[in-house]
Amino acid sequence: MLAAANRHVNLFNFLRRKNFLRESTVRKIDDEGNSALHVAAVYSKYKLWPIPGAAAQMQWEIKWFEYVKYSMPRVSFRRNNKEKSAEEIFTETHTTLVKEGAEWLVKTSESCSVVAALIAAVALATSASIPGGIDEMTGKPKLQQHTAFEIFAISSLVALCFSVTALTMFLAILTSRFQQRDFARDLPVKLLLGLTSLFISIGAVLVSFSSGYSLVTEDKFRYAIFPVYAATCLPISIFAVAQLPLYLDLLRTNFKSRFDYR
Missing domain, CATH: 1.25.40 (Serine Threonine Protein Phosphatase 5, Tetratricopeptide repeat)
Known part of the structure; x- marks a missing residue:
């Protein structure tokens, strides 16, 4: 006992x-x-x-x-x-703990959904703009033969898809009823999926930004622009690093159990 x-x-x-x-x-x-x-x-x-x-x-x-x-x-x-x-x-x-857990989830989901919405907007604008423009004769991108262009196109699409997925997961948490049973599996899994999608979209949008600029930047400025890349990526990278401990804790609570049911 x-x-x-x-x-x-x-x-x-x-x-x-x-x-x-x-x-x-x-x-x-x-x-x-x-x-x-x-x-x-x-x-x-x-x-x-x-x-x-x-x-x-x-x-x-x-x-x-x-x-x-x-x-x-x-x-x-x-x-x-x-x-x-x-x-x-x-x-x-456990009434008080449920209330505290709901408040914590709402605050976390609100902050993460703002970032996901910003990434989705940037990814949508990026995917609609083609570096180098379109060849008027063929109607195809002028730089499509470059490897960096393929990386740009794929990473932009990945960033858009996963940012929308993350936004959907966070909105699902915000609209949840926060019943006691929801904390067992439903809400933690949604938060884990949302953070996973958010991290993937952050990485993809940074790759898209870097590859796109490498296409339009002249060779003599290509290496000089790296500090600009770092400065641009720094704020969103800080956010990702700040949320990483939470992500690791979610992985541990959802997939590693100290309880042996055998």
Whole structure:
């Protein structure tokens, strides 16, 4: 019961692997009639998971509760002395965390959607303008034989597609109802897909910008223009680096679990 209440994952896994979570053990209750599943459902701000962000905390709380529930025999699914089930206690004690997670997701999605919209606008304008112009005789781009032109065309299209995808994911989060169950999988996956698409679009638009300028810049200025490239790419690169820790945390919470369901 203490292992479940204090989120001691390693200890709980050890007891489970050694088959200590038998019916006689899980039948034990405290003075208020709470079983191990009841105490696992109680949220405390002093028992945080090693992951930043209220939304990620909520996701791991749901994972932990479901894991403990999966590990318990059916006999443990009982009500306490106040006639409350473990699910009801979980909902009541996590109301504040759900609200904090929703606010955090809204702020993150709003800031990222602004960047995604800007990249989409730039990518659309870039894809519509062809470096070197069009050959009036053939109607084809004059510089289409250059490798840099192919890179420019492909990267512009990639930037446009992924920036629109990122914008769609962030808007989907902003219009979500932020129900408790949404934090288990739906919202984190949308945020992860949005950030992935945003990072790809950022890289693609930088490649498109560099390749396009290399086509229209004369050879004698080609290497001198590199500092200008760096200065232009710096602000958006800083944003990407600032969001990278969040992206890595999302990968860890969605694809790496400390809970062994075997």
